[in-house]
Amino acid sequence: MAITALGYALTFGALEPADFTMINGTEIKSLDPAIVSGAPEGRIINALFEGLFRQDPQTVEPIPAICERHEISEDGRTYRFHLRKACQWSDGTPITAHDFVWSWRRFLMPETPAEYAYQLFYIPGAKKFNSGVLEVGDRVEVELANRPNPRQTFPQGTLLRGTLRRITKPPEPQAADGIGEDEQATRRAHWQRRWIYEVEIEGQVRRFRDAKAELSAGDETSAQIEPCQQVLYDFAEVGIQAENDRLLQVTLKEPTPYFLYLMAFYPLYPVNRACVERHGREWMQPENLVTSGPYRLEFRRIRDRIRLRKNPNYWNADQVQLEVIDALAVNSSTTSLNMYMNGEVDWALDPPATVMSELIQRDDLLRAPMLTTYFYRINTTRPGLRDVRVRRALNLAINKQEICDQILGAGQLPARGFVPPGVAGYQGALCGAYDPQAARALLAEAGFSDGHRLPTIELLYNDTEGHRKIAEKIQNDWQKNLGVQAQLRGMEWGVFLDTTDRMQYSVARAGWIGDYPDPNTFLDMFVTDGENNETGWSNARYDEIIQTLAPAEKDPSKRLALLREAEQLLMDQQPIIPIYFYVSLNLVRPYVEGFYPNIQDIHPLHRLRIVPDLRRNHRRSFLRR
Amino acid sequence: MILFLVKRLIWIGLTLWAVFTASFLLMSSVPGGPFQSERNMSPEVRLRWLERYDLDAPLHEQYTNQLTGLVTRFDLGLSMSLQDFTVNDVIAQGFPVSASLGIFALVFALALGLAAGMVSALWRQSIWDVALMSLATLGIALPNFVLASVLILLLVFKLPIFPSAGWGSLEQLVLPAICLGAPFAAYIARLTRTGLLEILSQDFIRTARAKGLPARRVVLRHALRGALLPVVSFLGPAIAGILTGSLVVERIFALPGLGSHFIEAATQRDYSLAMGMVLFYTALLTTMNLLVDLAYAWLDPRVKLD
Numbered sequence: 034m035a036i037t038a039l040g041y042a043l044t045f046g047a048l049e050p051a052d053f054t055m056i057n058g059t060e061i062k063s064l065d066p067a068i069v070s071g072a073p074e075g076r077i078i079n080a081l082f083e084g085l086f087r088q089d090p091q092t093v094e095p096i097p098a099i100c101e102r103h104e105i106s107e108d109g110r111t112y113r114f115h116l117r118k119a120c121q122w123s124d125g126t127p128i129t130a131h132d133f134v135w136s137w138r139r140f141l142m143p144e145t146p147a148e149y150a151y152q153l154f155y156i157p158g159a160k161k162f163n164s165g166v167l168e169v170g171d172r173v174e175v176e177l178a179n180r181p182n183p184r185q186t187f188p189q190g191t192l193l194r195g196t197l198r199r200i201t202k203p204p205e206p207q208a209a210d211g212i213g214e215d216e217q218a219t220r221r222a223h224w225q226r227r228w229i230y231e232v233e234i235e236g237q238v239r240r241f242r243d244a245k246a247e248l249s250a251g252d253e254t255s256a257q258i259e260p261c262q263q264v265l266y267d268f269a270e271v272g273i274q275a276e277n278d279r280l281l282q283v284t285l286k287e288p289t290p291y292f293l294y295l296m297a298f299y300p301l302y303p304v305n306r307a308c309v310e311r312h313g314r315e316w317m318q319p320e321n322l323v324t325s326g327p328y329r330l331e332f333r334r335i336r337d338r339i340r341l342r343k344n345p346n347y348w349n350a351d352q353v354q355l356e357v358i359d360a361l362a363v364n365s366s367t368t369s370l371n372m373y374m375n376g377e378v379d380w381a382l383d384p385p386a387t388v389m390s391e392l393i394q395r396d397d398l399l400r401a402p403m404l405t406t407y408f409y410r411i412n413t414t415r416p417g418l419r420d421v422r423v424r425r426a427l428n429l430a431i432n433k434q435e436i437c438d439q440i441l442g443a444g445q446l447p448a449r450g451f452v453p454p455g456v457a458g459y460q461g462a463l464c465g466a467y468d469p470q471a472a473r474a475l476l477a478e479a480g481f482s483d484g485h486r487l488p489t490i491e492l493l494y495n496d497t498e499g500h501r502k503i504a505e506k507i508q509n510d511w512q513k514n515l516g517v518q519a520q521l522r523g524m525e526w527g528v529f530l531d532t533t534d535r536m537q538y539s540v541a542r543a544g545w546i547g548d549y550p551d552p553n554t555f556l557d558m559f560v561t562d563g564e565n566n567e568t569g570w571s572n573a574r575y576d577e578i579i580q581t582l583a584p585a586e587k588d589p590s591k592r593l594a595l596l597r598e599a600e601q602l603l604m605d606q607q608p609i610i611p612i613y614f615y616v617s618l619n620l621v622r623p624y625v626e627g628f629y630p631n632i633q634d635i636h637p638l639h640r641l642r643i644v645p646d647l648r649r650n651h652r653r654s655f656l657r658r
Numbered sequence: 659m660i661l662f663l664v665k666r667l668i669w670i671g672l673t674l675w676a677v678f679t680a681s682f683l684l685m686s687s688v689p690g691g692p693f694q695s696e697r698n699m700s701p702e703v704r705l706r707w708l709e710r711y712d713l714d715a716p717l718h719e720q721y722t723n724q725l726t727g728l729v730t731r732f733d734l735g736l737s738m739s740l741q742d743f744t745v746n747d748v749i750a751q752g753f754p755v756s757a758s759l760g761i762f763a764l765v766f767a768l769a770l771g772l773a774a775g776m777v778s779a780l781w782r783q784s785i786w787d788v789a790l791m792s793l794a795t796l797g798i799a800l801p802n803f804v805l806a807s808v809l810i811l812l813l814v815f816k817l818p819i820f821p822s823a824g825w826g827s828l829e830q831l832v833l834p835a836i837c838l839g840a841p842f843a844a845y846i847a848r849l850t851r852t853g854l855l856e857i858l859s860q861d862f863i864r865t866a867r868a869k870g871l872p873a874r875r876v877v878l879r880h881a882l883r884g885a886l887l888p889v890v891s892f893l894g895p896a897i898a899g900i901l902t903g904s905l906v907v908e909r910i911f912a913l914p915g916l917g918s919h920f921i922e923a924a925t926q927r928d929y930s931l932a933m934g935m936v937l938f939y940t941a942l943l944t945t946m947n948l949l950v951d952l953a954y955a956w957l958d959p960r961v962k963l964d
Contacts, residue, residue, distance in 0.1 A: 048826050060922070063741040070697060146706035148699050164702055218701045219714045317742050335740060335751045336922070337825050337914035361824065363912045364922070371822035372912075375814055527690025527927045534698065544696065564698040 051340065051359035053625075053643060055380040056369045060336045060362040064317040066302045067140045067147045072546075072634070077360060078299045080328040080341055080638045085114055085133070085281075086297035090629045090637055093550055095293040099128055099303075099325070100281075109288025109587060114281040114296075119348040122305050124323045130275035136303035138268050144186050149300040152548070155289045158271035165265055167230075172267035173197045175232055178244035178260045185313035187306075190262050194269070195234035202228050203252055227252055230264045287584040290592065294549035302326075327353045327639035336362045341638070353639045373620050379643075380628070380636075381620040386499050389442045397623055400444055401630030404453050404547035405615035406555065409492075409507075409540050410533070413608050414569040417487045418539060422479040424607040427490075427540075429465045429472035430514040431507055437613050440502050448611035452552045452600055455632040459552055459593050462601035464611070469514035476515055483516035493532060494542040496523030503612065504542065533567055541567075543609075550632060552596040553583070559603055570608030575599050624648040666951075670944040677940045678728070678933070682721055685929050692738040692927045711738055711930070724933070734934035739926040745934035748919055753938075755825060756908070756915035760900045762831055763839035767896070770843040772889070775850025779885075780877065782855065790847065797844030802903060806837045806910045823912040834911040838903055842896045846889055853885035887958055894950035898943050 058073040066078045079087075085100035097103075101117040120128040140147050141163045154160040167173060172194070179190040206220055226246040231238055244260035246252075272284030285292065295301060304316075305323035312321040319330045327350070328341035341358040344350065361378065363369050366385040373381035384392050392398050411424050418424060433447035446454075450461035465471065473482075481487040492508060494500040504521050511517040519540070524532060533541045545565075547554040557563065560579050561571035578599040586592040603609070617634035624647035627640045693699060693707045708714040712723060727733040734745035774794065778787040813833065814822045821830050857863060858881055866876045905917035912918075916935060923931035955961045 060740065062739060065741075068741070070695070143702065143706055146703045146710075148697070148703055150703065151700070218705055219708070222705050222714070333742075334825075335743060335748055335914055336918050337755075361912070362914070363823070364918075365909060365912070368823045368910060368912050371810060371814065372824065375818070375822045377821055377824060525690075526925060527688070527694065529690075530694045530696065531689040531691070534694065564700055567698075 049357070051357040052355045053357075053380075053638075053641065054359045054361065054378045055638075056363050056372065056378055056382055057339070057360040058362070058382055059364055061339070064322070064330070064333075066299050066304060067136075067145050070148045070300075073362075075299050076636070076638070077339055077341075078302065079326070079635075080358070081322075081324045081326045081330060082299065082302040082304070083120070083326045083347075084297055084299065084302040086293055087637065088294070088297045088633065088635055090627070090631060090635060090640055093631050093633050093635065095297040098297070100296070103293075109290075110285045112283045112285070112292065113276075114283070116279040116281065117348060118279065120325070121346055121348075122323050122325055123329055123344055123346060124305070124308075125346070126305075126307075127278070128303065128325055129278040130281035131278065132303045132306065133281050134273055134275045135306050137273055137301070139187065139304070139309070140300065141268075141271070142186065143263075143265070147300060149298075149548075152295050152298060152300065155285045155287065155292065155295075156272045156283060157286050158266060158268075159273075161266040162268055162271050165263070167197055167200070167264065167266060169197055169199060171197045172270050173230070173232055173264055174267045174269075175230070175234075175239075175241050175264050176262040178262045180262065182313060185310075187313075188310045193232070193234050193239075194267055195232040195239075197230060197264075198233050198238055199231040200228055201231070201253070203249065223247065229253065229258060230261075232264070288587055289584070290589055291549050291551040291553065294551070298548065328358065331357075338362065347639075349639075354642045355638065358638055370620070379622045379625055383618055384620060386441065386443070392620075393443060395620075397620055399619045399621055399628065399630045400616045401634075402446065402453065402455055402632060403615040403617045403634055404455060404550060404632045405544060406448055406451055406453055407503075407542075407544050407612045407615060408448070408451065409610040409612060410538075410543050410568050411608055411610065412536055412539050412541075412569060414536065415488070415539050417481065418490075420479045421606055422475045423481065423487070424610075425465060426472040426476040426479070426515060427511065427517070428607055428610045429468045429475065430517075431510050431610065431612070432467045433612055434467065436503055436506055440499075440506060441613065443618055444616050446614045446616075448613050449604075450600060451603055451609065451611050452555045453547070453614040453632070456550050456552055458590065460597065461552075462597055462604050464604035464607060472514055476517070481517075484511075484518060485516075487517060488539075490517060490519040491522055491539045492519045492542075493522050493524065493529065493538040493540065495526045495529040500542055536567060536569060540610075544615075547633070552593070552600065553579070556596060556599050556603070559608065568608040570606065572602055572606060575602050622648075622651065624651050663948075666948050670941070670948070673944055674937060674940055677936060678725065679721075681933055681936045682724070685927075685932065686717055686720075688927070690927050692929060694927070711736065713929075728937075734937070735930040737923075737928055737931045739922065739928035739931065745930050748931060749916070749934055749938055752914060752916040752919050755913055756901065756904055756917060759831060759834055759838065759904055759908070759913060759915060760897070762835035763842070763900050763904075764896070765839075766835055767839035767842035767846055767900075770839075771846025772850050774843070774847040776854060776877075776882075778847065778851040779854035779858070787851075791851070794844035794847045797840045800840070802837045802841065803906050803910060805840055806833070806907065809833050809837060823910070825913050830911070834904075834907045834913060837910075838900055838907045841903075842900065845892060845896070849888045849892055850885060853888045854881060857881045857884045883957070887954070890950065890953055890957055893953075894947045897946045897950075901939065901942065 057076055061074045061077055062069050062071065064077065064081065066082055083098050085098060086095035087098045089096045099116055099120045100114040102115050104113045116128065116130055122128060137153060139145060141150055141153060141159055143163060143165050150163045175193045176189055177191040177193065181188055206224055208217060226243040227248060230241045232241060240258045241261040241264060242258050244262060248254065274282045276282055303325065308321060308323040309316045315321055319332050322330050324330065327344055327347045329344045331340040331342045333339050339360045343353055343356050347353065363372065366383055369381045370384050372378045411418050413419060437445045437447050449463040449466060452459065452461045454461060476482060492504050494504045501523055508519040508521055511519050532538055545555060545558065557579050558565040559570060560566065560576050578595050583592050583595045586595060617630060619630065621628050624644050626642040626644060628636055693704055705714065712720060724735065727735065737743050737745050737748055740748060774790045778790050781787055810822055813820050820833050824830050863876060863881055866880050904915060905921055908915045908917035909921060919931060920935045923935055
């Protein structure tokens with residue numbers, strides 16, 4: 034055993050050095066674009082795959098990728114994408130409009146399951162297809178339980194198309210007390226599997242039930258009920274069509290001004306059908322993976338590195354300079370900084386805040402305001418905090434400028450709104466600025482002068498040094514300016530998420546990264562009962578603007594004005610206290626070109642270049658030090 | 659001997675089962691889950707994820723399913739945080755890393771510890787003895803992350819000899835192996851010193867000396883074998899310590915070994931990977947203890963296995 038291990042260790046000496054080595058943060062969850070949601074995943078998927086568009090690293094505007102040109106109809110609801118002829122998969126087959134239709138079908142299939150599925154809900158029928166919630170009269174597709182490989186979703190079983198005539202539901206199990214929300218959702222799902230769907234197919238009514246259903250005593254059993262895999266809304270009714278191999282047409286419910294940004298968002302990048310169908314779960318193993326982007330996957334070593342090699346078949350391969358890239362999975366920011374300082378990597382992310390005052394003077398620390406907000410949620414269902422005046426007083430009593438200057442120190446901006454600056458044409462709404470006197474007055478008005486009779490506020494955060502320091506500072510500000518007692522509760526990450534999700538907190542730390550540069554990616558969080566609301570706050574006008582008025586508005590400036598109104602509501606009602614806007618922090622060696630700090634912190638690897646002369650000199654001066 | 663082995667193997671099996679059950683219960687009672695993030699999933703999507711990993715089944719079913727998979731197929735399931743891999747894949751890739759780190763650390767600890775211990779014992783109360791034993795005390799007292807910081811400062815930044823972190827070449831293993839092995843080297847040095855001193859004062863050594871054997875032969879042939887016994891019995895806990903100690907060291911030096919996987923599995927609530935790690939560590943430790951017991955019987959004829 035010892036000898037094998039040693040031998041294994043020795044084989045690593047032979048690793049060819051990469052042209053460019055970067056820190057990629059946490060190990061990625063998966064290479065499947067459809068199911069992941071993190072930034073480290075994004076960096077790798079953007080190198081391996083390609084979408085209709087990409088975002089330009091300088092302006093973050095969408096620029097054509099697989100799509101060569103596109104047309105938008107007068108009413109802004111129909112997009113026609115003309116695909117580039119030269120685009121092909123790494124196995125040599127061309128990338129066609131049918132690949133997009135199939136990939137988006139897969140993306141929306143409930144079984145996939147895609148966390149970002151809602152990014153396509155702007156397309157009529159997409160939500161229905163994804164949720165599996167059907168109405169009588171809908172066109173539906175029934176997938177029979179005859180998949181060639183039952184352990185794989187693809188290839189699918191036989192698909193029958195028809196019209197839903199009736200759903201027979203057994204009595205719904207009673208919601209019992211003392212059962213968690215998750216458990217109840219599970220029971221509901223098991224109950225739904227027992228439904229019988231009557232579908233008219235070519236003039237004949239047939240009855241189907243999920244083959245996986247676990248039947249109870251009262252369930253109808255009859256030989257006429259055919260077992261099926263699933264009954265979904267007919268995908269042909271969803272507004273995604275391949276007119277021909279090179280023309281993709283997408284219809285939208287409402288003109289969605291940021292739709293092209295979504296087309297440049299990695300979960301919507303197409304994947305290779307043949308590869309997925311042949312290899313099932315194993316399709317993203319290096320020996321199987323078929324990709325479309327500027328790089329191919331050479332190998333993956335778990336929690337060590339991902340090696341990328343330039344794809345010579347990429348349509349724009351001439352513009353790709355770096356041949357071999359290593360993305361290291363390093364979790365600790367101190368270790369990353371050590372590796373960068375020692376010249377082992379060319380790009381490191383998020384240096385530790387403890388050394389910020391020294392790093393800030395270096396010109397290889399690239400900084401830019403980011404589309405990300407650090408804020409505190411307030412549980413508006415708690416006594417005391419139910420009163421809007423108390424919530425506003427808590428905001429007014431925090432000296433955010435001091436947090437930015439004394440604790441963070443990397444040029445972060447104190448936040449008075451929820452949407453970060455940098456969205457073109459949008460002027461954010463504001464909540465009150467630091468004003469201890471006004472805060473005290475408001476609190477007194479609410480009947481809690483000097484914090485008297487106000488229940489102790491529990492301040493929840495995930496326990497890292499940075500969050501703790503900010504929480505301590507805010508605790509101190511509240512005590513000093515309002516006489517309000519806050520108790521700090523630092524928690525381990527998983528416990529923290531669970532506690533916030535269950536709303537067992539008074540005030541809790543949070544952060545939000547915008548998916549695309551539009552206020553909507555921030556504001557749609559706080560609609561009533563939104564999954565990410567978690568404050569118990571609800572406002573009818575706010576819901577109306579976010580859900581109906583703004584999406585229907587054709588005039589971009591009027592739309593932004595509506596969104597601003599919504600943000601102002603959010604700021605006046607203060608279910609959240611914005612604290613500061615992030616800046617992206619990247620340490621990049623000076624010989625790297627094509628790296629642009631931007632509001633979404635996206636840095637496509639295929640646009641990076643290394644100036645060899647600069648690198649040589651740099652190394653020499655570095656060694657001398 | 660055979661009976662002893664059979665008995666011990668049954669005990670190992672029972673231990674594994676107990677550890678499995680305890681871990682299963684603990685994991686199912688800890689708040690949070692593998693599919694929770696700051697960006698919440700819709701209930702439908704969440705449910706599909708739970709289904710994929712069989713987490714929607716009642717607890718007793720999950721327990722029996724996992725146990726049967728484990729016993730019949732050695733299948734630890736799919737990792738929930740590394741979704742492209744099975745837990746078996748993760749262990750297969752992580753173990754050689756931890757093993758080579760552990761072996762280097764152990765070899766370093768043994769070489770340094772034995773040499774220092776012998777020098778101290780043979781030149782008792784010399785300046786060397788005092789210096790080495792003070793160093794050993796320091797080595798036991800210093801936690802390995804402190805030692806790691808000091809070594810990185812000295813041998814990476816002040817004198818650029820070694821890389822600061824990473825995995826891929828032998829030189830990247832040197833610093834982590836030293837950090838991991840140092841406290842054990844210190845222990846071994848002290849054990850060797852004490853053992854050797856005790857043996858050297860015994861009658862058979864005096865006899866050997868009286869026979870006129872050269873001093874080197876007396877020490878190496880007669881004394882050392884007896885003096886090594888405490889060291890060998892320390893190897894069991896040492897291997898355990900090196901394996902679990904590598905959690906911290908692997909993180910500081912960004913090594914993709916079992917320790918890193920273990921920490922991440924716990925923080926990301928990757929139930930299947932955490933379970934796999936716990937069971938693998940248990941199996942490894944119990945096997946190592948068994949090997950140490952066998953070695954003990956071989957070194958000391960007075961020990962009987964039954």
